[in-house]
Amino acid sequence: MGTLKEFKVKGRHLMGAVLGVLLGAAAFSVPLYAQWTGEIGAGYVWQNVTGNDNVFISQYGLRPGWVLDTFELAYAPKAGGPQTFGIEASGFGGAMPDQHAFMFFNAGGGWRFTLGYDRQYSFFNVPVGSFKHENDQWAIQRWKGSVVWDGWSAARLTLNLRYTDRTGYSYRPFFGMSTQYAMKDDYDQTMKEAAFRIETKTLPVYISFEQAYTRYERNDQWSPASPYPLYGQTQNWLVGLQTPREDKTNVPTSRLILAYRNDWVDVAGSFLYAKADMDSTGYRTSTYAIQQGTVGQASYIDTLLGSGSSDTRAANVDATFQLGSGWSVTLAGDYNDATEDANIYGTNAVVTKYASFSQQFVDNSYFDVKDGMGRIEVMKKGNGWGLWGGYQALSRNISYGDFYVDPSVKRTGDGWFVGGSWSKTPALVVDAEYQHGTFDNYAFRTDPDLAQSFVFHLNSRLGGGWQIGARARWVQATNPDDISETRRQAQSAGVTAAWTNAKGTAGFGFTADTLQIKNRTNAFLPLHGLVRVPWVSVYNTDVLAIGTNGHIKLGRWNLDADLAYLRNSSNYEPVTNWNAGVRAAVDVFKGGQVILFGQYRSYVQEWDALTMENYYARRYGVSLRWRF
Amino acid sequence: MARGRFSIAAVTLGLALGGLSLGLLGADAPKAKAPALVGEETCATCHEDQAKAFLAGPHGIKMAARSKTMVAESCERCHGPGGAHADDPNKTNIVRFPKDEACLSCHNSAAGLMAISLPGHARTQFPKCLDCHVPGHAPAPAKPLLADQPAVVCGKCHGDVLMSMKLPYTHRKGNEPFQCTACHTAHGDNRTGRMRQMGPGAVCLTCHTEMSGPYVFPHPPRAIDGCVQCHTAHGTLNPMMLNRPSVAQQCLECHTTVTSRHDITKPMYQNCQNCHIGIHGSNHNRFLLDE
Numbered sequence: 001m002g003t004l005k006e007f008k009v010k011g012r013h014l015m016g017a018v019l020g021v022l023l024g025a026a027a028f029s030v031p032l033y034a035q036w037t038g039e040i041g042a043g044y045v046w047q048n049v050t051g052n053d054n055v056f057i058s059q060y061g062l063r064p065g066w067v068l069d070t071f072e073l074a075y076a077p078k079a080g081g082p083q084t085f086g087i088e089a090s091g092f093g094g095a096m097p098d099q100h101a102f103m104f105f106n107a108g109g110g111w112r113f114t115l116g117y118d119r120q121y122s123f124f125n126v127p128v129g130s131f132k133h134e135n136d137q138w139a140i141q142r143w144k145g146s147v148v149w150d151g152w153s154a155a156r157l158t159l160n161l162r163y164t165d166r167t168g169y170s171y172r173p174f175f176g177m178s179t180q181y182a183m184k185d186d187y188d189q190t191m192k193e194a195a196f197r198i199e200t201k202t203l204p205v206y207i208s209f210e211q212a213y214t215r216y217e218r219n220d221q222w223s224p225a226s227p228y229p230l231y232g233q234t235q236n237w238l239v240g241l242q243t244p245r246e247d248k249t250n251v252p253t254s255r256l257i258l259a260y261r262n263d264w265v266d267v268a269g270s271f272l273y274a275k276a277d278m279d280s281t282g283y284r285t286s287t288y289a290i291q292q293g294t295v296g297q298a299s300y301i302d303t304l305l306g307s308g309s310s311d312t313r314a315a316n317v318d319a320t321f322q323l324g325s326g327w328s329v330t331l332a333g334d335y336n337d338a339t340e341d342a343n344i345y346g347t348n349a350v351v352t353k354y355a356s357f358s359q360q361f362v363d364n365s366y367f368d369v370k371d372g373m374g375r376i377e378v379m380k381k382g383n384g385w386g387l388w389g390g391y392q393a394l395s396r397n398i399s400y401g402d403f404y405v406d407p408s409v410k411r412t413g414d415g416w417f418v419g420g421s422w423s424k425t426p427a428l429v430v431d432a433e434y435q436h437g438t439f440d441n442y443a444f445r446t447d448p449d450l451a452q453s454f455v456f457h458l459n460s461r462l463g464g465g466w467q468i469g470a471r472a473r474w475v476q477a478t479n480p481d482d483i484s485e486t487r488r489q490a491q492s493a494g495v496t497a498a499w500t501n502a503k504g505t506a507g508f509g510f511t512a513d514t515l516q517i518k519n520r521t522n523a524f525l526p527l528h529g530l531v532r533v534p535w536v537s538v539y540n541t542d543v544l545a546i547g548t549n550g551h552i553k554l555g556r557w558n559l560d561a562d563l564a565y566l567r568n569s570s571n572y573e574p575v576t577n578w579n580a581g582v583r584a585a586v587d588v589f590k591g592g593q594v595i596l597f598g599q600y601r602s603y604v605q606e607w608d609a610l611t612m613e614n615y616y617a618r619r620y621g622v623s624l625r626w627r628f
Numbered sequence: 629m630a631r632g633r634f635s636i637a638a639v640t641l642g643l644a645l646g647g648l649s650l651g652l653l654g655a656d657a658p659k660a661k662a663p664a665l666v667g668e669e670t671c672a673t674c675h676e677d678q679a680k681a682f683l684a685g686p687h688g689i690k691m692a693a694r695s696k697t698m699v700a701e702s703c704e705r706c707h708g709p710g711g712a713h714a715d716d717p718n719k720t721n722i723v724r725f726p727k728d729e730a731c732l733s734c735h736n737s738a739a740g741l742m743a744i745s746l747p748g749h750a751r752t753q754f755p756k757c758l759d760c761h762v763p764g765h766a767p768a769p770a771k772p773l774l775a776d777q778p779a780v781v782c783g784k785c786h787g788d789v790l791m792s793m794k795l796p797y798t799h800r801k802g803n804e805p806f807q808c809t810a811c812h813t814a815h816g817d818n819r820t821g822r823m824r825q826m827g828p829g830a831v832c833l834t835c836h837t838e839m840s841g842p843y844v845f846p847h848p849p850r851a852i853d854g855c856v857q858c859h860t861a862h863g864t865l866n867p868m869m870l871n872r873p874s875v876a877q878q879c880l881e882c883h884t885t886v887t888s889r890h891d892i893t894k895p896m897y898q899n900c901q902n903c904h905i906g907i908h909g910s911n912h913n914r915f916l917l918d919e
Contacts (some may be wrong), residue, residue: 058867059796060803076684091802098801106693120801120835126867140835150693164837173902175917180896180903191837216837220919231896247911249840261732276842280911284918302918306911310842340851342844344912363914367846379751388751398852421752431752443852446881457752457785471787484881492788511783513791519872521881526888526897537881539872541865545791566794568865572873575865577796581803599803603796 035076036628041069043595043623045095051615054125054135055603061097061123062619068092069623084108095621097121110151116144122168127612131171131182134225138168138187156199160212164191171225174241176300177288181238182226188219206259216249222284237288239297245282245304251275264324269317280306296353303349308342330377330390340367367400377417384424391416398443413439415451426461445484446521448477465507469496485522490515508550515543542570558585558593574606591627596620664711671703671710674717678765679703685764686773706730706763731757749814755785760814778807789862798863811861830854832861843909847916849882850908875899 047064049056057063068090075085089101099119106112124136143163150156166189174183195212222243229236253274260267283303290296318332342365349358377390392415399408415437423429434454442449458470472493479486492515500507518540525535544567551560559582566577583597599619605611672679682688682702691698704710706726713722723730749755760781761773770777783790786808792798793805800806811831832855833840841851849857858878859869872878876892879900890897901907906916 060800062802096802124867142835166838172905174905175903187838189838216840218838249842251840276840278842278844278911280844284912302912304912306844308842308844308911338851340842340846342842344844346912363844365845365914367848367851369852377751386752398848400848419751423752444849444882445884459784469784469787471785473788484884492791494787494791496784496787511787511791513787515788515792523880524884524886525880526886526890526892528888528891528893530888532888535880537872537877539877543791543795543865545794547794564794573865575796577794579794 036073037076038071038073039625039627040071041593041595041623041625042093043067043069043621045619045621047095047617047619049615049617051603052127052613053615053617054123055127055613056601056615056617057123058125059603060601060617061121062617063095063097064619065094067095067621067623069625091119097123110149112146112148112150114144114146114148116142118142118144124170134171134182136168136170138166138170140164140166154200154202156201158197158199160193160195160197162191162193162195165189173230174222174224174238174286176286177237179237180230181224181236181241182228182230183241184223184225186221186223188221190217191215204260206257208255208257210253210255212251212253212255214251214253216247216251218247219245237290238286239289239293240285240287240299242285243282245280245284247278247280249276249278251277264322265319266322267317267319269315272312272314274310274312276308276310276312278306278308278310280304280308290352299349299351301349301351302346304344304346306342306344306346308340310338310340312336312338326381328379328381330375330379332373332375332377334371334373336369336371338369342366365401368398370397371395384422386421388420389416389418392437394439396439396443409441409443411439411441411443413437427463429459430457432456442479442483446486447479448486448488449479449483451475451477465500465502467496467498470494481522485520487518487520489519490517492516505553506551508548510548512546513544515541515545517541538572540570540572541568543568556587558587559583573610576602576604576606578602585625593625593627595623595625597622664709665701665704666710666714667700668703669700670714671707675703681765681767682763685767686771687764705733725758726763728757731761759784778809779805782808782812792860792863795863795865797865797867797869799861799869805863839908841909843911845906845910845912845914845916847907847909875901 044066045062045064047062071087071089073085073087084106085104087101087103089099091099092101097120099117101117102114103116104112104114119139119141121139122136125134141164143161145161147159148156149158166187169184169186172183172185174181191214193212193214195210197208197210199208200206220243222241224238224241227236229238251274253272255270255272257270258268281304283301285299285301287297287299290298314334314336316332316334318330320328320330322328344363345361346363347358347360349356372395373392375390375392377388379386379388394413394415396411396413397409398411401408415435417433417435419431419433421429421431423431432455435452437451439447439449453473453475455474456470456472460468462468470493472491474491475489477486477488492513494511494513496509496511498507498509519538521537523535523537525533527533545564546566547562547564549560549562551558553559561582562580564577564579566579568575578600580600581597583595585593585595588594597620599617601617601619602615604614668679668683683692683699688699688702691702698705706723708723710722760775762768762775764773768774770781774781779790779793789808790805793800798805799810839850855861858871860866860871861869864870866873870878872881876898880886880892892898896902904916906913906919910916910919912918
């Protein structure tokens with residue numbers, strides 16, 4: 001298991017701070033005559049993993065330890081009326097990869113305050129290759145706050161504030177002097193955003209205008225991570241690596257949404273303008289020892305000053321007209337124009353014991369994408385049934401390049417769709433749709449110029465607490481043999497059955513789904529010197545997933561269990577995955593429950609070369625829950 | 629050909645704005661006179677438990693915060709005028725299961741925005757509001773007044789997506805998959821505007837802020853078609869949620885002109901990111917050798 005010591009300490013301080021802030025707010029913001037309701041649940045989880053626990057943690061993020069299942073507190077005046085204060089939290093304690101906390105306070109006069117906190121922890125390890133002993137570990141924390149004034153009858157005013165930071169590290173290769181080394185990238189990234197919104201409440205037209213300002217800062221630092229080069233190379237030249245530099249991006253965004261609806265027209269439109277300005281400053285220094293330092297050292301210093309700007313203008317308008325007798329026409333248009341311009345000024349310098357060289361450079365580039373779409377759709381609705389069909393036309397202009405190249409692409413495309421639905425009684429609700437589309441120029445050689453899809457859903461409430469469902473999806477995308485002979489096909493199908501008794505004290509559910517994906521694309525494989533061999537990229541999957549669950553209440557006992565089986569039986573990395581869980585909750589006093597649970601997870605790769613990824617994980621836990 | 633399609637888009641936008649104007653004119657159309665109302669207190673004389681639970685729930689709280697009149701009308705806003713039912717209580721003279729129109733009479737912004745975000749939901753007449761939400765006569769299993777957790781509610785129809793989120797590499801919070809509403813909105817709101825207007829992948833960047841750009845040297849697939857050009861958002865068998873099992877396989881499908889010095893028989897070249905580490909975009913190197 002990867003070491004988490006440094007990370008955990010940081011996390012615990014923060015967890016304590018967050019809980020302290022929230023509980024402190026709870027204590028001070030509510031008067032003594034408060035009528036409290038709430039729930040507290042906490043427990044401990046034991047975990048036993050045989051096989052590769054790093055793969056288990058990479059996939060699920062679960063660990064042993066304490067966990068706060070739930071913490072909820074709400075206040076409403078004894079005399080009745082709206083709830084004025086609420087707080088909730090979950091996940092703190094270390095056994096879960098995510099933590100969540102949220103509180104709100106209705107201060108009267110239409111004022112409402114909220115504060116939210118989320119922390120997501122990421123662990124990633126791939127057991128094969130040169131990095132099999134290293135683990136990426138990082139966490140994103142998100143703070144969200146809002147102030148809402150709803151005391152004005154005509155409109156609601158909202159100020160939203162967000163703060164996000166990402167800390168931790170990942171390991172990567174670093175290439176220098178024809179050799180590859182392990183490098184550690186320490187993350188130091190933040191995002192701050194303030195957004196003001198005004199929404200109408202009483203006008204015939206709903207209007208929402210938001211002005212946001214966002215600032216991203218990124219100050220990641222690299223350092224050597226291993227005394228040995230990667231891939232079995234023995235000569236270790238790298239003796240120093242530093243990247244003191246900063247990227248800062250400012251993004252003001254304006255957004256307008258309009259919506260109107262009456263008995264015969266339903267119109268909505270949204271418009272956006274965003275401009276992003278990025279400045280990047282700093283340098284990178286890598287130092288290599290020549291002949292283990294006996295000859296001296298060579299330092300490569302790249303001093304860089306870059307800037308980039310991006311303008312996005314976008315609009316969507318959809319309008320549906322009810323023509324009478326169940327007929328309606330929808331007209332829709334989308335427009336998106338994004339342009340990016342960038343330039344970079346720099347100096348590459350080589351400094352050795354005996355001589356120094358430097359070279360200045362300037363590099364400019366641009367990248368513009370303009371998309372447009374128009375759609376018309378005609379629909380006939382009857383009593384519990386509908387038929388529809390439509391046509392859409394699209395255009396995409398891409399232009400990107402620099403002083404030397406301009407590989408611009410102008411593409412137009414069109415497509416049509418037809419579908420129907422039947423929902424006359426809850427006993428049979430069905431819908432199906434077919435879509436077909438094509439275009440005439442390629443931005444990438446793998447773009448499919450012909451795409452078709454078909455989707456089908458069926459749901460049925462049979463009475464007696466029974467419900468069944470079925471669904472299917474088929475998607476095919478291809479392009480001509482002389483482009484890349486791309487053939488992509490995906491099909492999935494599934495069934496659902498569920499039953500619950502009249503009181504809701506017992507029930508079960510069953511699902512079974514299949515998913516087949518077939519992909520092939522012509523490519524070229526570079527081999528040995530100057531040889532490039534025609535090659536076909538093939539990726540197929542064939543997944544079967546079956547799941548069942550049930551619950552029953554027997555006196556003071558609440559029992560539930562679930563079982564899921566997943567298997568990929570394609571010729572690429574066949575794998576079998578079992579998940580099972582059982583949970584028993586017993587009411588021990590009024591509002592109080594003791595909960596016992598057990599979980600099982602297994603992951604078994606069938607290829608010999610990949611069996612090192614296999615794991616069998618068992619988790620057992622107990623928690624105490626109190627509702628008041 | 630291209631000009632013709634632009635014309636279609638222009639005509640579409642024109643008609644849509646025309647529709648808005650006509651709709652505003654139609655807003656003053658005379659309304660039919662409503663039958664007599666009896667008020668919430670009359671309903672509560674028989675349906676005491678339901679009325680009490682409703683007023684203590686999110687609907688009741690919101691209505692109380694707005695006005696006393698709204699509370700008084702709360703039952704009949706959805707179940708229709710109760711005069712006849714109060715005189716002769718039976719199942720035929722009251723709206724037992726409210727239709728979508730009842731919900732949309734208050735949640736009118738959701739109605740209009742739904743046209744932008746999810747025409748599929750609107751077009752199939754399914755789901756109805758009460759297929760996903762509960763009215764609030766009892767505590768709801770999930771917010772906002774959802775009949776179950778969002779992933780379960782959506783999974784009733786989108787089971788293939790729910791199933792793919794059980795694959796080994798997915799967006800997951802511990803045991804549970806991400807809720808669908810972390811990225812999607814069922815009705816459309818500002819975030820949906822952000823998702824569609826900023827292009828595919830923009831919703832990913834609300835969490836993965838470090839890849840938001842703009843970059844001096846962007847990677848064209850991400851800039852044009854977004855993250856899904858290389859990643860599978862709902863779940864996959866491949867580490868890093870890539871569309872292909874190996875990085876080389878992913879990259880070589882587009883980069884067929886890669887030079888022969890990249891000898892793919894050597895381990896060093898089997899993972900393109902060994903050297904091209906700024907794969908999402910770089911501010912320092914045209915070949916994405918640096919971030």
